[in-house]
Amino acid sequence: MSNEILEKLADVVVKGKIKEAKPLAEEALAAGIDAKTIIFDSLSKAMAVVGEKYESKQYFLPQVLLAAQTMYQALDVALPKLEVDANAVPGKVVLAVVEGDVHDIGKNIVKAMLTGAGLTIFDLGRDVPVKNIVEKAKAEDAQIVAASTLMTPTLASMKEIERMLAEENLKGKMKTIIGGGATSKEFAAQIGTDGWAYDAVEAVQVVQNLLK
Amino acid sequence: MNGGISTTPKERFIAALKGEKLDRPAVGCVTQSVTVDQMEAVGAFWPEAHSDANQMALLGAAGYEVFGFENARIPFCLTVEAEAFGCTVDLGKVDRTPMVKKHLYAAEDTPVFPEGFLEKGRVKTVIEATKLLKQKYGDKLPIVVGTTGPLTIAGHLVGTENLLLMMITDPEAVHKFIKVAAELEKQYLKALVAAGADVIAMSDPSASTDMLSGEMFDEFAKPYTKIAWEGAEGAIKILHICGDTTILLDHMIDTGADALSIEEKVNPAKAVELVAGRAALVGNMGVVRPLLQGTPEECVQHALEIKAAGFNVVAPGCGLAARVPKANIEAMVKTVKG
Known part of the structure; x- marks a missing residue:
């Protein structure tokens, strides 16, 4: 039944x-x-x-x-x-489209797929300043910071996330993943993110690997 | 046309878009074509140039003046039509293109056609800038005016995510919004051609295969693109769609476009093979890579590949990012011109 x-x-x-x-x-x-x-x-x-x-x-x-x-x-x-399971694998993700970009359909799909995978998502929406993303990640003690953009001028914000996390000594402790049309695996490697995903399906695998 | 006879960029560009055999492809940009280097060279800047016809015209010819593009191209965003409908637009910064801040309508609303829109706002600015470019460069350069496809405009009106959902839950409402967008687009194109536009480059990013299947394109994009094209009589029609358009090329040709502008996600040789002369091909240099993040050498390689594949116009595959380095654009132009 x-x-x-x-x-x-x-x-x-x-x-x-x-x-x-x-x-x-x-x-x-x-x-x-x-x-x-x-x-x-x-x-x-x-x-x-x-x-x-x-x-x-x-x-x-x-x-x-x-x-x-x-x-x-x-x-x-x-x-x-849902009963809180103290032994559950941690999985708090702060998710946002970076400041200067309003294209959020892809981000919303990533949210749905990650939610479906059982993770807790803090969705900050679109056009979000880097400072707010990092603040939220700290406040929630998130393991993953996920940022997306479809545009090129806003790529600089993704580098800024890495810089801010490093400055706060959070790099490595919090893992970062980026995605969206303007990003690439090469760009992600260049700015030093922990992960990059082509689409929402791959994002689930990458995030799960980062959480291991 | 014979390589030995000197031709104007305009003659070459138009011949290329008509699919005529040439000694080399044309080179230019039919999508957003302005970079910060060009702004500095001609002394006109974003965001002011988005709403000032003189500055817009200056920047429209900057690709030619600074890099030797074989066309003029205005405006620099895909928000003009949305603003005509009443959407709030953030005009951005010196290196950031304008964007629609918020959509206007809910699914159940009836969209209002903005009567008299040709005389107002940035629609008027673009029409004025077209006239200015025609006066100054009309003999030398083809005037390419970029516009927004009906499906993308409809996404601005009701929210793109909502529009996509409604394709399943409420297709009638989708048609209602795209129809009014197509009618505006048709009138706008007519005014642009009357003002001197030689080429209309209509971009419809929301009709990409990242969003829709070919069948959905045929239902929600194609009929309305055709309606919009009715306004472009007398001009050459380029349809630009982002993403991997390999499976969409036939559908794009079916809209009646003379030329297709596509991104680097389509293999250039494959595109030439699939299109088989039924439309001219424009593109498909990767804007992020190699143009923005790559080296001049990578740009040379990419341009050579596109040229060898048989593209009619070698151009960026999508709108240029404002920070694309000068050396990379120079490498693209030089490789094509030889």
């Missing part, structure tokens, strides 16, 4: 049946399935499938965005019931 609900919920997320997600998540909780199982055995798997479909060009952004919205509907129900 519980497996059936979880599979159905995953299917609802993958297909983006947005209105069905909330009642199903509630049904799962009522059936005695704990929130952690809902998140990891259903929502995570669903977002992984969505990622695969995007990679293989079966899905494009509209479908991915809809699946993410659907996942959030279920997550709104499950998250408040």
Whole structure:
């Protein structure tokens, strides 16, 4: 029974049946399935499938965005019931599009995929000054600072993140990952980030590796 | 055209865009073409030049004056149409292009067509700058005016993420927004051609394959691009779309574009093979690499590859970043001109 609900919920997320997600998540909780199982055995798997479909060009952004919205509907129900697990792998990520850029669709997808992977995301939105990103990461004791930009003039901000973290002796303790159209693996290596990802699917793997 | 007979940049550029056989490709920039070096050379600067026709015209010819680009090109952003609709635009800084701060509408709203927009704001600035360029450079340089594709404008109106979601949840509403954008674009193009634009380079980044499938492009972009092109009669039509457009090239040709401007994510030889002379090809030097972050030697290599592949115009594959080093652009131009 519980497996059936979880599979159905995953299917609802993958297909983006947005209105069905909330009642199903509630049904799962009522059936005695704990929130952690809902998140990891259903929502995570669903977002992984969505990622695969995007990679293989079966899905494009509209479908991915809809699946993410659907996942959030279920997550709104499950998250408040999640018991804090003291032994859980830490996974706090501060996420932002850097100042001077408002292109945030990619960032929002990364957020959905990382959330789906069970990480806690502090999303600062778009057009965010570097100072705010580093302050938030410190305040939340985050392990990962993730920044994105689609534009070239704003690449300098990513270098600035590295500089500020180094200045505060946080480099190495907090890991950085960048992404977005204007970035590249070479650029990331050049400015000394800990990771770079081509897209949201790869971002999940890179972040999980950084957390190891 | 014969290599021995001297030709103006304009003759070469136009012939190249028409797909005529030439002794070498044309070289220039049909996407955002201005760098800080050019601003300093001609004494006109962002952000002021975005709303001043004289400064815009000066910068529009700066690529030619400073680097020997074989075309003039204005304006320097993709926010003119959005602003005409009433979106708030941040004009940016000396090295940062303008951006739309906030969208205007919710899905259920009915977008309002901004009557009289040709006489107002930066639409008027671009039209005036086109006239100024035509007066001063009309015989020598093709005047390329960059505009925004209907799908991208619609994204500015209702939010691009919302627009993409609505393609599944509420396609009718998507059509409602793109339709009004296409109508504005058509009227705008007509006014630009009347003002002297020889070439319209319409960029539609939100129609990229990073966003949409080919089928979605055909449903939401193609019909409206065609409507917009109706205004470009008498000019050469370039369609620019970002990202890896390999699977989109046929769809782009189907809009009726004379030339396609594409990014380095498409292999140049593959692009020439796929397009097979059905449209001219413009591009596809990588703007981040090699132009912004690479060396002049890398730029030479890349330009040679594009030239050898058979591109009609060698140009940056997307808008130039304002901080692209002078030496890299010089390397691109010199490699093409020989």
